[in-house]
Amino acid sequence: MRGSIASLYLACATIAAAVTGTPALAYHAPVEAVKVALADPINRNRDIAYETDLYCLALAVYFEGGSTDETEEGQRHIAHVVVARARANRQIWGGNKICDVVFYKRAKVCQFSFACLPLAQRTVRGGKAWRYSMDIAREELEGRSGLEERLLRYYMNASLTPSKNACRFRKEFVPVTQAGRHEFFREPTRAERRELEKADHAECKAYEASLKKKKHAKNSKSKKDGKLAKARGKTDKVAVAKKQPPKKVTVARR
Template structure:
């Protein structure tokens, strides 16, 4: 009889069982679970120490602050709408004084002009207002005459803006340490020698012809305003200028500020061209107005194309002769200012010498005078 094998099955189980799997290499599952739990506890501890999480306890972390919020405070509103600090001080005497921190009332300032801001960005800072007061009546008269002559002979055919630009440049030089500290000294600087003056009209014979009365009066008005403190910001702190027809070599070493009329204006580079450099006070002492080389000698030197030594003042040589002293002396009768009309002779003054006629062959149709200029060179009546 053959033996029989009986297999008994239970519900949900099999009589055949797989062998138990081998344990995997590395940390066990319990190890990873413990590590995660430790990290979680550490993070919670850090949050609690930093105050991010607080236990919900009563009393220890609860603070009540009474609030008395007013959406409309009549007193504060009245202070903010006060017309002046004095009015606000009547409402609240404890207000701080705004002048203690050098704060000006912004409502009293004029509105900012965008065009003026653009001009200042291009031209540079303007000159500071300064009144040029002569030490005596003679000094004031001399300063006015010299500035008027510069404005007339340099920009007599231009608009008021062109004249004001020339006047501002002259006065900028007066206050700069690089130039003489007087109006006449600046205008006639270098006129002791023909052809080397700072302003061409002072040594090229241009003053041989008497000025036009209307043009001279207009230049006189502009010179008077400039000496009285009027500033022309259109040229900034310019100390040099030249006509638009030329470009001298020295123009490359300066900063162009603007073009006004027929002139291009320049200022110094660096700090020498900033407002702090124009600090020399005006002492009010004016030398005798130039030109310091006779006009007849200027014309002779111009005809020869050079400045002969015989025409130079004594002691000039390679060094310019010093300016005359400031002893009182009458102005030329054709330019006399003050209460006298232009052309009225100064009492006691010597008659002006007759100016020679000349014709420069280098000029086109030299010697021919147009009808409207037939009377040029004569004293104005």
């Protein structure tokens, strides 16, 4: 139920933006603007469900692809992955609603990173880039993207991904294609998964090297701190010895 309300709210945000000329916000719209938009008879015949899907998918394209200056091909593939996840209707991806998939969060981690940004950083200001994202989203929803279904479900920009996460991708998913700055993956069979786990991946080697480097740095610091502590201890002993008064020598009298 909560997902349906969120989807309706997003659709209202789209309508409000169109009617009032206000910027489209990711998961946010002025309540009064929404009321005004829905009160207009022209809007009563609009396909709210479609506009909701379009709006959310365009947000994913705009922020996921636009933030990395992605090519048109790459952005089309990103839209393709979002829609494919919704059609798969899996809870681990947020279910079968485009908006629920785009804004899905688990254990405080957003499925699509932009959704966890502060509102000011995920506010669409309109312009050419937004219209471009809307066109890509519309063509994907209407089956006019020209991309064939290859079970694409994941993507990664290797140049922006930490070696730990990149290693996980290499071990868990099968690479299918490179589109723009992103590489796109599908889920493996059991046999493929075993092979992926055995393979030597450059990202995994880089991650292991970084762990060794951190461990070495930690050990070196511990040794250095130990030497300093030992030297400090000797210095303290000398200082204490100097502060002590000289011992009195008692001479025995006969």
